[in-house]
Amino acid sequence: MNMDKLILCSPRLLAESLSGKRLLEEEISLPEKCFHVLLSTKQLIPIPAIENQKGSVKCIRCGNTSKYYFSEYPCGICQQKHLYCRNCIQMGRISECKPLYIWNGAEVHWPKHSNPLTWEGKLTPAQSNAAAQLEKAVIEKLPACLCWAVCGAGKSEMLFPAITAALKQGKRIALASPRVDVIRELFPRLEQAFQDVTIEALYGGSEHKAGKSQLILATTHQLMRYYQAFDVLIIDEVDAFPFYLDKSLMYAAKQAAKKQSTTLYLTATPRKNFRLQMKLGKLPHVFVPLRYHGHLLPVPKLKLAFHLTSQLANKKLPNAFQKWLMNRQNPQRQLLIFGPKISMIKELKEVITLLLLQTGAISASEELQAVYAADKDREAKIKQFRNRELHALITTTILERGVTFPSVDVAVLAAGHEVFNEAALVQIAGRAGRSADDPSGEVIFFHDGKTDAIEKARQMILDMNERGKKL
Ligand SMILES: [Zn+2]
Numbered sequence: 001m002n003m004d005k006l007i008l009c010s011p012r013l014l015a016e017s018l019s020g021k022r023l024l025e026e027e028i029s030l031p032e033k034c035f036h037v038l039l040s041t042k043q044l045i046p047i048p049a050i051e052n053q054k055g056s057v058k059c060i061r062c063g064n065t066s067k068y069y070f071s072e073y074p075c076g077i078c079q080q081k082h083l084y085c086r087n088c089i090q091m092g093r094i095s096e097c098k099p100l101y102i103w104n105g106a107e108v109h110w111p112k113h114s115n116p117l118t119w120e121g122k123l124t125p126a127q128s129n130a131a132a133q134l135e136k137a138v139i140e141k142l143p144a145c146l147c148w149a150v151c152g153a154g155k156s157e158m159l160f161p162a163i164t165a166a167l168k169q170g171k172r173i174a175l176a177s178p179r180v181d182v183i184r185e186l187f188p189r190l191e192q193a194f195q196d197v198t199i200e201a202l203y204g205g206s207e208h209k210a211g212k213s214q215l216i217l218a219t220t221h222q223l224m225r226y227y228q229a230f231d232v233l234i235i236d237e238v239d240a241f242p243f244y245l246d247k248s249l250m251y252a253a254k255q256a257a258k259k260q261s262t263t264l265y266l267t268a269t270p271r272k273n274f275r276l277q278m279k280l281g282k283l284p285h286v287f288v289p290l291r292y293h294g295h296l297l298p299v300p301k302l303k304l305a306f307h308l309t310s311q312l313a314n315k316k317l318p319n320a321f322q323k324w325l326m327n328r329q330n331p332q333r334q335l336l337i338f339g340p341k342i343s344m345i346k347e348l349k350e351v352i353t354l355l356l357l358q359t360g361a362i363s364a365s366e367e368l369q370a371v372y373a374a375d376k377d378r379e380a381k382i383k384q385f386r387n388r389e390l391h392a393l394i395t396t397t398i399l400e401r402g403v404t405f406p407s408v409d410v411a412v413l414a415a416g417h418e419v420f421n422e423a424a425l426v427q428i429a430g431r432a433g434r435s436a437d438d439p440s441g442e443v444i445f446f447h448d449g450k451t452d453a454i455e456k457a458r459q460m461i462l463d464m465n466e467r468g469k470k471l
Pocket of ligand 1: 089094
């Protein structure tokens with residue numbers, strides 16, 4: 001029995017640790033005796049983890065109802081075969097014979113902070129307008145509100161008034177995102193902005209595990225452990241993979257919010273369903289068409305580049321790309337180059353490195369790196385690039401969003417590939433021109449035939465700039 005477990009037995013800490021959660025026994029860090037007392041006094045209530053009735057099956061944690069994602073395993077206790085859910089297995093096995101536990105004990109009264117915001121910055125007029133709408137949604141307890149803000153608008157700062165309003169009322173808040181990079185980047189900023197508030201960041205491999213703070217930052221997967229916990233739920237990058245494709249994440253978000261709660265959605269590239277709801281007047285929303293520094297978004301240039309695959313196989317680059325690479329407007333800028341596949345970015349790294357070494361643009365091959373999702377040095381390489389230790393970084397779509405570098409040119413190769421959908425291309429273009437010191441990085445889409453996504457992405461950027469000019 002460790003000290004953590006003993007401390008947990010204080011009634012207030014118990015309530016803070018367990019209320020608003022729906023957990024497996026192994027996720028409840030309590031001495032056995034304490035656990036059984038809570039059960040016998042009905043402060044903890046077991047509920048079935050898998051509903052299996054009349055031929056229909058449902059995992060209560062992730063909402064999965066697809067039989068394909070259920071399998072059977074022989075139970076070590078009762079020697080029978082039990083169903084388990086494969087869909088959310090990475091969060092620990094949910095099975096028929098083990099219940100989930102929900103808290104039924106004393107309610108937690110989160111502190112009402114009179115003046116929680118310790119951030120001293122100032123919002124731009126466009127940010128202030130959006131911030132006021134989001135704050136109003138919280139104060140008036142609207143079910144939802146969406147903030148459509150261009151990449152680089154300074155979304156997190158716009159949230160501060162809404163979070164402040166919630167904290168003043170003693171509410172509990174979660175800020176979730178499908179992208180772990182977003183959570184990692186936001187955590188220190190929120191810690192700074194709300195210094196007297198308890199905050200934790202939850203994601204696979206994070207140092208925080210307890211999840212018992214008033215303000216929780218989490219990947220959307222982590223919301224699966226919560227149940228009717230949050231008065232205000234903020235979902236940043238709501239259109240990002242895998243959230244928009246994975247029904248269980250939307251289910252988890254719905255389950256984690258209280259029945260009477262406000263959900264704030266943030267996005268630079270809302271998908272069809274949200275755009276339709278906005279158009280029909282079913283979703284309150286606010287636009288922020290201008291970046292925080294007041295400059296317009298860089299508009300992507302389109303250039304034809306043929307035979308990329310065969311050129312790379314011959315250790316060559318398409319002419320148009322090579323020409324651009326050698327004649328950039330501002331060679332001081334770092335380079336962010338996107339490719340559709342890991343195999344291709346590895347080849348690109350090799351060929352571009354050779355070229356840049358030959359022309360003296362870099363002096364050592366280490367100044368150029370390739371990065372992808374499963375790369376074990378992913379974080380280190382991104383950090384090196386951020387510290388300007390790298391001249392160029394070649395990447396898959398993992399860096400399409402959630403990362404900010406002050407001064408980069410952006411190129412997309414094979415921009416017509418299916419991984420580069422409209423949202424991805426808008427986000428990628430949004431990596432350029434982020435800083436007030438260099439607001440106009442180049443963005444070039446190299447393609448061998450314009451796709452719908454390329455046209456729509458470019459149009460979305462032009463439309464936002466039109467709106468921005470009016471401000
Ligand atoms: Zn499940």
